[in-house]
Amino acid sequence: MTPTRRVTLADIAAACGLSKATVSMVLRDNPRVHPDTRARVRAELERQGYVYHRGAASLRHGGASNAVALVVNDLANPFFAEFAAGVDAALAEAGHVLLLGSTGESVERQQAVLASLVEHDPAALILSPAEHSTATRLRRICGPRLPVLLFNRTLDDGGTGDWDYLALDNRAGARLATEHLLAQGHRAIAFFGGHRDSSSCGERRAGYREALADAGIAPDPGWLIECAPTRLEAARQTPALFARDPAPTAAVCYNDAVALGLLAGLARCGRRAGHDFAVTGFDDIAEAAFASPPLTTITTDPRARGLQAARLVLARLRGELPDSPHTTVASVSLQIRASTSAASDTTFQSPARARGSAA
Amino acid sequence: MTPTRRVTLADIAAACGLSKATVSMVLRDNPRVHPDTRARVRAELERQGYVYHRGAASLRHGGASNAVALVVNDLANPFFAEFAAGVDAALAEAGHVLLLGSTGESVERQQAVLASLVEHDPAALILSPAEHSTATRLRRICGPRLPVLLFNRTLDDGGTGDWDYLALDNRAGARLATEHLLAQGHRAIAFFGGHRDSSSCGERRAGYREALADAGIAPDPGWLIECAPTRLEAARQTPALFARDPAPTAAVCYNDAVALGLLAGLARCGRRAGHDFAVTGFDDIAEAAFASPPLTTITTDPRARGLQAARLVLARLRGELPDSPHTTVASVSLQIRASTSAASDTTFQSPARARGSAA
DNA sequence: CTGAAAGCGCTTACAG
DNA sequence: CTGAAAGCGCTTACAG
Incomplete structure (x- = not known):
């Protein structure tokens, strides 16, 4: 059903009589490229239906991908669905992409889901931990390099494992x-x-x-x-x-x-x-x-919490947060x-x- | 906050006095590796907290990633939330990972979201198209190589653009x-x-x-x-x-x-x-x-539809579906x-x- | 049973 | 303004 080979930078470069380097610079909007060249390349990209391979790019230039992982207990729960919708909206606006998993409140499933998500090299993780999660197990699976924002719950020892934390009051x-x-x-x-x-x-x-x-x-x-x-x-x-x-x-x-x-x-x-x-x-x-x-009821505004969580994580990624773990308490009100x-x-x-x- | 370098195959190989090739074979459970070697490597992977870089792997061996993209109109809508939960459950069970986006029923946002998701090289796309979506615009953004399953709606011309389709009756x-x-x-x-x-x-x-x-x-x-x-x-x-x-x-x-x-x-x-x-x-x-x-009301069982959609897509990926586009009509019942x-x-x-x- | 080499698609210095 | 080369982390033939 899909016999065609993937279109790569090399294809575009060849068709334009240019090097891959130049085509890459057009993609990155590098101003050093001559406007005429840029236009020619743009046209060819469009003509061949080129689609950027972000994985290859981030592999080369080192930084993590632009994906953010979100793991919640149960997506069918409206609280988490609205939270996820908020996260998604804020991430999409910032040009990030959402990797989603759910745990069904099982620590075992949580380990499996995280292991699988982490292999996609997300830039950060927003986690509403399953009951009885421990910092040790979580860190083992996430590694020491992944910025994590805990949402909604602390871990089994009552702590937050040196991670950022968005709490409800x-x-x-x-x-x-x-x-x-x-x-x-x-x-x-x-x-x-x-x-x-x-x-x-x-x-x-x-x-x-x-x-x-x-x-x-x-x-x-x-x-x-x-x-x-x-x-x-x-x-x-x-x-x-x-x-x-x-x-x-x-x-x-x-x-x-x-x-x-x-x-x-x-x-x-x-x-x-x-x-x-x-x-x-x-x-x-x-x-x-x-x-x-x-x-x-008590209004927690899950959608706003989702937006907030995504923004906290983006701030962390941009280095705008202090180095020490940061706890934010979202206030709530009576309705x-x-x-x-x-x-x-x-x-x-x-x-x-x-x-x-x-x- | 994260000063450490990423642990790679080369690190493990060096620590074990082996080549990257051998370590890779341990990862892939290749039986040709000596059991003792395998055990040593396993221990070192664990000790260093190695995390597999699936992007690098799939870049090398050619196939698409194990991610499946899902794009719905509105995640805060329980119908889509339950659908997404079903998709997620079936994908997780099959070892796939879910890339999620939502369009808010806007064709423009849909184009932007798809463009962003597609750059992550998903193996397939499950799409509940925004109103007024056209096959032409969708295909331009998804490219000709991505298997697509439409859910819930046909496109603006009433067709399905040569893609698989899961319909409700x-x-x-x-x-x-x-x-x-x-x-x-x-x-x-x-x-x-x-x-x-x-x-x-x-x-x-x-x-x-x-x-x-x-x-x-x-x-x-x-x-x-x-x-x-x-x-x-x-x-x-x-x-x-x-x-x-x-x-x-x-x-x-x-x-x-x-x-x-x-x-x-x-x-x-x-x-x-x-x-x-x-x-x-x-x-x-x-x-x-x-x-x-x-x-x-009429029971559509969105969660079951999600499971079904994921299974259809997985079957398509495994080549178990006929080459021509396949329409499945899910029956509904009166409650x-x-x-x-x-x-x-x-x-x-x-x-x-x-x-x-x-x- | 294990290793050296090539290469996936991209970007980044460095030349020119 | 453009190109040649190296290399991100992995896998895959191919030798040995």
Whole structure:
């Protein structure tokens, strides 16, 4: 189906009666080339359908390629999909190309994926590490030369392995959510979902605890409920919230997926979210605003985080960052919607009505 | 931050007192190498933290790289995110690596993104073409040597430019949706959303028309309403459905995003989806099942399509496909949920009941 | 079983 | 302003 040989600089050079060196200079826009020559070469490049072989070029001139690798846990998760879209947009604008991998939250797959990506000589790596990643294993596979930006989580020892780190302000976010629920009059507030030993979950729980402590509340251990951060698991675990008496009247959820699952779970056991029970999420994925009731949540703006991550990495590549590892904490904010409004019967109403009764 | 030089075959060879050729053979698992030598080399590779330079290798031995490029319209769209996740999973399993780009539905960005990706010498390209893509422009940028699999849409001339094509059975899907609404007793059924001149929209409209024709119904031109396939635009355009009298009582939507926007739009004008008005979607994105009311839709299973696309491309690369371009039509199925059920379901009535009198 | 040599497609000094 | 030569990191015949 593709019998033709690749068109190379040598072909263009031969056709123009020039050397490869000159053709190369035209490609690099070297001003020393005579305008007429340049035009002739350009025409021939176009005529023969030449396509630049960036690998060969970067092999010769030494520097890494212009690819940046991105490894996330799960691309089908909207949080990571939007993050990846942001990374992609910023990289494309800077003329870089995106090498993508995903780990499905498995350290083994992560090693395999990284090993494969790294062989393509990326200029840098943006990594949202799988749970239980260690600096040692990661560095073994990435080598000492690859600039890495960790996103969203620290490593298993709580550190960042001397790499740059883009963090979400998880503690502050969970604190905001908890304080909002306290302000609504709730006293028995659960923390629902996530795996205790993931760094982000630990930080969010810490913020939750702080807010409760400030209000003079000692959380009942039964208010802390773990579950995988998926909608399905959250829906399944919902009854655990009501296992104790008195049961919590509100829950700070680990993330939006969990919160959306909880909304479904509540409906299934006949409770009205936003009325009988208040729910907050974390992330503000696109769907949060369209849930019913619309989800009060913490906006992390994953797309903006993606842009930010890409820009940090590009700055690192250009040597614009200090030599020591650099941690950036992205701030988050509270987005109040109907899932925490106490007003009666606003839950399933049209936006107009909900706004009216909230006033 | 990274002062160290890259470790190469020559370094390993020198440290072992061997030639580069022998070390290379160890890497390629060539059985002619003595087991002791092999072990020594392996240990040294590990000790020095050698990382294989696949670009240099494929430069030498001629074949393209093991990267496959994927270009979609918008990664933040769950349909494409799930598709990309499927492509990624299948490629990773086969030891390939994914180069990702997105076009934002712009032909210009598509040209730029492709130009950039192609320079990395991918083994193949999976492309969901932006609207108004033409075979001529695409071939100019991709060259004649790159195997391409088109996904989801034909090109502007309706063709596939001699490339492989993975299609969704749009016509059959829209027919199923329309027939379902007819079976529910609806006679005035709109086709809502999408751009008329996109191939997928054209095909879906055709299926819709066929089903109506079979039922002896001539669609009112006012039943065909265009809008950008986003939730926001669909919500905005909702009133257009009720501009005529008599208005339609149901709508086949171009896709789930449009259908979800329509659900919101209906709520806003005081109508009860699944009760006053029936809605079908297309795609069955994760959110469809969780909408309220849950969305009756056409399952396209984007993740499975991604796996399928990757496998088709790998088969093409292994020469397992006939030389002529190959079209695969993925079948779709109807997923019945509450958005088209009649009035008996009480679950979702509470919201609208309050506004019922206003309707 | 191992090594010396050529070469993939490009770029970079260095001459001229 | 243009060209000849060397070399990036690897692999592949070909000798031995």
